[in-house]
Amino acid sequence: MLLQFGRLPTIVVSSAETAREVMKTHDTDLCSRPSLVGTKRLSYDFRDMAFGPYSEYWREMRRISYLELFSLKRVHSFRYVREEEVAKWINSISESTPESDIAMFHELVNKATDMLSMFAATDFFPYFGWIIDVFTGHGSRLEKCFTALDTFYQKLIDEHLDSKRTKPEQRDIIDVLTELRMDQSGLTLLPISHIKGVLMYNFDMGMAELVRKPEKMKRVQDEIRTCVGKKGKVEESDINQLQYLKMVVKETFRLHPPVPLLIPRESINHCRRACPGLNMGIAAIELALANLLYSFNWELPNGIMKEDINMDEISDLTVRMKFPRHLIPIKHNWQ
Template identity: 30%
Template sequence: MQFFSLASIFLFLTFLYLLRKWKSQTKKLPPGPWKLPFIGNMHHMAGGVPHRILGDLAKKYGPIMHLQFGEISAVVVSSSELAKQVLKTHDLAFASRPKIIAADIICYDRCDIAFSPYGEYWRQMRKICVLEVLSAKNVRAFSSIRQDEVFRLIDSIRSSSSSGELVNFTERVTWFTSSIICRSAFGQVLKEQDKFVKLMNRVVTLAGGFDMADIFPSFKLLHFLSPAKQKLIDFHHKVDSTVEDVINEHKKNLSTQKNDDALGGEDLIDVLLRLKKDGALQFPITNNNIKAVIIDMFTAGTETSAATIVWAMVQMMKNPSIFIKAQQELVIKETLRLHPTLPLLLPRECREETDLNGYIIPEKTKVMVNVWAIGRDPKYWNDAESFKPERFEQSSVDFLGNNFEYLPFGSGRRICPGISFALANIYLPLAQLLYHFDWKLPTGMKPQDLDMNELVGIGSVRKNDLYLVAAPYQS
């Protein structure tokens, strides 16, 4: 009986593979590496970091590649010119997001902003994010929170340095960024913040992993057998319970306050609850919408900002001369060139059959832009693998997605709406950490010994924590 079941599955997958192969032969798809039956190109992705593997494949097959991941057709672009076509010329055709099980779970059926399908609901929520939640006014209003948390960070490092112990730089910076997000979103530091942050990190790690159900969406049995899916559901329930409690506490507090037009002092939940109460939106806001946006904030703002600060410090420790002329904006620009927070921009989904450089991109194709490969391409960058912040001194290249050789925050309709918020949470702590301390590598360690390995996942996160010696400068 078991043999019969396995044989049935094998025949079913064979049929799907042959049908897909027949359909693909009728269209001029981009070139790509050789495929295996059923799994397509999945074997090429084993044992490495996705953006690096795809970068190496692009050197062989060109800046536009077609890959097959099970039932999913995917296209990866790795050049400035093609990135411009995807993110600007044909931006509307590639404006949606593919359906991903992890996003369905952690973002309440994708009612957030980052993973929401393109349409009226997404436009409403993005507008709210840009004009209300992460407006320039709110970013400025959170400056006192940033200052307060920076002082805490400096004090905690000073206490450790006085006893001569090594500072876990990664851990301290991650705590800082999570505290910023907690206080900006919730108006307070959670009583069990450490536990909550660990839960969120676990959710992000699971969400960035490989799930068979995503590459065989029509094979429903895999959806039930996926161990990662059940783990994600379990962790998400815990996160959901915490955020729900905070929202209910905010509702209770707001009900006891006088109704006036003063918007000062609002945290992000306050803003969303105010808009919910107004009732003037095309799509009314629910608690799930609020929770989805808050989870977007944590997943996009905690690990990414911390990773950028850590990579900046790693590069400066590896290149000691940079310390002498460290200018925060230039250092961060160069760090994000070499270590973009999302090396593969969140995938787009093709909404209609589109011609891209003479190749046909079928509807529903998953499209990825490898900004990591573009940022290290010698075609656009002199001495591309070296850390040289000064390359930006006389450059007009910025973070706003207008320069397609440099896309740390993406471009077009789906560009990151929280650029100002993210940069504010990176510049201040890095400047203060360099101002207050003389940073050195542990005894016996040389710059060339620094580990540059990355975790496998959707972000560019250093695999191992960074430990340094911090000597306070004398006032």
């Protein structure tokens, strides 16, 4: 279906056969990204992997991502980071003291997602659209969101560049990026703005589906607790034995794909796009969900029945629950 959005002709692909033609057969011709106001600002002038157009820089970043950040070897080496952060998260839930940085970053990500999918008149009417954006406040909201994200990213980078920082036994992603920044050879020199751009890169639905089906939640919890025992936490070495948990994660993605419409593409020749962080993302989701189900029993607030859970979704850049539901964590008693 062809739609004309201002100056932008847009084709909507809505059948599996056509999607196969676009995503597979002609992927090399249709894999760049359009230049949009929101994505350009929040990705530091397209210095990220998701929104950047095909270019020499994008090819170099893809190479770095596959070789230095998201290779299977590197994903395994980041295991300690995932386990440490999940442990902090579980402790914060147990103590009912959510970490302020985590809560703030979650709010920033939600705002950024909204801004990336929000209508900007400049994208469709380049000569006078900026006037509309001034009246609607889109430009000021975008700049406010960018400033908040930039401050957060800068704080993380400054912590890693601090000469007084204790050298960690294992490096995390920011350590790798800052080391690449110092590398003076070839194209791997990364300015600070480029590192922030790379940093721009599903528990709600999974937990909601399990709460709606208590027998399924009990089955996956029994599997996790039987396999892990009383050692206090789920480690990544346990995940491969948790086959039912893996099926729960896969089914959640099938029922509720986080990006069902994908990011808009633009016609160009000679390149391919895929998600380099897929392995790391799935590893993080499996580990976090396993620990949530291992450490706590989950209940709905008083007066709420499982039949009352509304699974309607709202979609912008990604999909999320239209009416988020809060759950009550009850520490599992091993006695």
